Amino acid sequence: MRVVIAEDHALLRAGVVALLREQEIEVVAEAEDGEGLLRIVAGHKPDLAIVDVRLPPTFTDEGVRAAIAARERHPGLAVLILSQYVEPVYTAELLRGGEGGVGYLLKERVGDVRGFVEAVRRVADGGTALDREVVAELVQTRGAEGDGERLELLTPRERETLELMAEGRTNAAIARAMVVTPGAVEKHISNVFAKLDLPATDDDHRRVLAVLAYLRAS
Amino acid sequence: MSESVQSPPADRGSRAVSLALALAGIAGLACTIAWGATGGPFWPAWVWLSVATAVALLVCGVRFADAPPGPQRRLALHAEVSAVLAANMFFEWLFGGGGTFWPIWVWLGLGVALALHALVVHRDEPLRERQLAERVAVLTRTRRGALDVQAAELRRIERDLHDGAQARLVALSMQLGRAEARLDDRPEVAELLRDAREEASAAIAELRDLARGIAPPVLADRGLAAAVEAIATRSPAEVTVDARIPRRLPPVVETAAYFVVAEALTNVAKHARGASARVTLRELGERLLVEVADDGPGGADPSGSGIDGLRARVEALDGALTIDAPAGGPTVVRAELPCAS
Numbered sequence: 043m044r045v046v047i048a049e050d051h052a053l054l055r056a057g058v059v060a061l062l063r064e065q066e067i068e069v070v071a072e073a074e075d076g077e078g079l080l081r082i083v084a085g086h087k088p089d090l091a092i093v094d095v096r097l098p099p100t101f102t103d104e105g106v107r108a109a110i111a112a113r114e115r116h117p118g119l120a121v122l123i124l125s126q127y128v129e130p131v132y133t134a135e136l137l138r139g140g141e142g143g144v145g146y147l148l149k150e151r152v153g154d155v156r157g158f159v160e161a162v163r164r165v166a167d168g169g170t171a172l173d174r175e176v177v178a179e180l181v182q183t184r185g186a187e188g189d190g191e192r193l194e195l196l197t198p199r200e201r202e203t204l205e206l207m208a209e210g211r212t213n214a215a216i217a218r219a220m221v222v223t224p225g226a227v228e229k230h231i232s233n234v235f236a237k238l239d240l241p242a243t244d245d246d247h248r249r250v251l252a253v254l255a256y257l258r259a260s
Numbered sequence: 261m262s263e264s265v266q267s268p269p270a271d272r273g274s275r276a277v278s279l280a281l282a283l284a285g286i287a288g289l290a291c292t293i294a295w296g297a298t299g300g301p302f303w304p305a306w307v308w309l310s311v312a313t314a315v316a317l318l319v320c321g322v323r324f325a326d327a328p329p330g331p332q333r334r335l336a337l338h339a340e341v342s343a344v345l346a347a348n349m350f351f352e353w354l355f356g357g358g359g360t361f362w363p364i365w366v367w368l369g370l371g372v373a374l375a376l377h378a379l380v381v382h383r384d385e386p387l388r389e390r391q392l393a394e395r396v397a398v399l400t401r402t403r404r405g406a407l408d409v410q411a412a413e414l415r416r417i418e419r420d421l422h423d424g425a426q427a428r429l430v431a432l433s434m435q436l437g438r439a440e441a442r443l444d445d446r447p448e449v450a451e452l453l454r455d456a457r458e459e460a461s462a463a464i465a466e467l468r469d470l471a472r473g474i475a476p477p478v479l480a481d482r483g484l485a486a487a488v489e490a491i492a493t494r495s496p497a498e499v500t501v502d503a504r505i506p507r508r509l510p511p512v513v514e515t516a517a518y519f520v521v522a523e524a525l526t527n528v529a530k531h532a533r534g535a536s537a538r539v540t541l542r543e544l545g546e547r548l549l550v551e552v553a554d555d556g557p558g559g560a561d562p563s564g565s566g567i568d569g570l571r572a573r574v575e576a577l578d579g580a581l582t583i584d585a586p587a588g589g590p591t592v593v594r595a596e597l598p599c600a601s
Contacts, residue, residue: 051427057434064438102481126426127468129477131490150461153433155441183494
């Protein structure tokens with residue numbers, strides 16, 4: 043897997059690069075700003091770009107805009123945004139823009155090495171990795187809306203399953219996180235889909251997209 | 261043993277006037293009785309005039325003893341004394357048998373003196389008003405300057421937290437994570453490291469909440485219209501946003517306007533379930549108009565603590581916050597904020 047990273051904070055950039063290297067994921071190029079990101083993506087054709095939201099020169103949402111631009115120029119490029127805060131507006135823009143894997147994680151999740159590496163691989167493979175705070179925000183917003191009352195039909199375990207699915211986790215990962223058997227997870231998932239009136243599918247990734255589409259609908 | 265009691269000045273004044281009246285009455289009556297015994301032209305009229313003038317002057321003095329000192333008191337005293345003297349001149353002329361109305365010259369003199377005095381007193385007044393107006397302008401400007409500095413300072417602190425303490429804690433949690441990953445064979449040490457990492461995460465989360473309270477990222481990054489769109493999207497109520505703001509406003513104004521909208525929409529969601537709301541943002545001249553109208557049941561208490569906080573925020577910027585919430589609705593929260601940059 044070939045990864046590039048855009049992060050202006052040298053300490054954090056070095057930390058992520060070292061951590062990925064230890065997990066046998068190669069970081070082929072590094073950039074410090076949005077322009078740099080577009081350059082290294084064009085030059086190295088990576089599978090995944092890991093991008094910080096706040097980058098020079100504006101130190102605002104430069105990273106999000108650069109990531110969206112990079113995906114427009116290189117369809118299929120997977121993007122994992124790392125940020126110190128959750129901004130639902132940016133998440134929505136990323137999910138809307140183009141094909142390919144998408145992730146939005148809080149930076150401190152990098153410390154959970156196993157979870158982070160799992161998310162990196164998943165996004166690079168075209169999957170989704172949303173921070174649980176992003177998901178919580180989506181579920182809360184959706185739950186307050188007109189037909190969001192359906193969410194109240196879910197049992198606590200089903201709701202937990204829904205949230206873990208929305209984070210982009212596979213059935214096996216959900217089973218591990220909830221400490222239940224894969225069979226039990228399957229049961230929860232089919233209940234969630236029935237209660238939310240979502241089209242059933244066996245494909246993990248499609249299921250995530252269906253759940254996200256449901257949560258984002260308004 | 262004697263006790264000395266200091267009387268209030270007004271009391272002493274009225275006692276002096278009573279005493280003067282009594283003495284004047286006695287003197288006048290004595291002269292009148294003497295005239296009654298001797299006959300001839302009614303000369304006690306002159307005595308009555310003198311004592312009356314003296315008492316009138318005394319009354320003037322007493323009346324103004326308690327008034328606040330200053331040019332206004334001097335002018336009023338001058339006017340009353342002039343009036344007493346003018347009256348005195350008139351009676352002198354009358355008792356003197358009429359003829360050429362000579363008091364007119366004295367009146368003229370008194371009038372000119374009084375007019376000059378009034379001119380001097382009132383000439384100072386526009387000057388004082390001008391000075392006050394200038395002072396108000398300076399205070400308004402400096403207060404605004406202080407608030408701008410404060411807002412800029414808060415955003416700088418937020419940025420420093422982001423790039424400094426928060427980034428270091430993130431780096432720390434990465435290092436702890438890397439150490440933890442190498443300790444698969446010593447789970448009890450790995451667990452210690454995981455606890456430490458979770459502590460770091462909690463600290464990062466606290467810093468994040470702190471920064472969000474200063475200004476939510478989307479507000480600092482993209483401005484008021486985008487931030488209001490974001491809260492509208494997140495609000496459980498159906499919210500339409502009509503924003504026409506052609507430029508980035510001063511941070512302090514953006515933040516105040518943002519919190520007005522956020523609080524108003526929170527109230528809609530809390531107290532008017534199922535209601536829809538409309539947010540209007542307009543820059544009119546050098547004022548920003550913020551209006552949140554909902555079609556809920558109305559009847560909100562316009563002095564709730566959330567509203568008080570908003571009002572303080574808005575009034576600190578010399579703006580005005582009004583809440584119109586008749587029972588039965590609709591509820592309109594309106595803020596006007598000066599936003600000259």
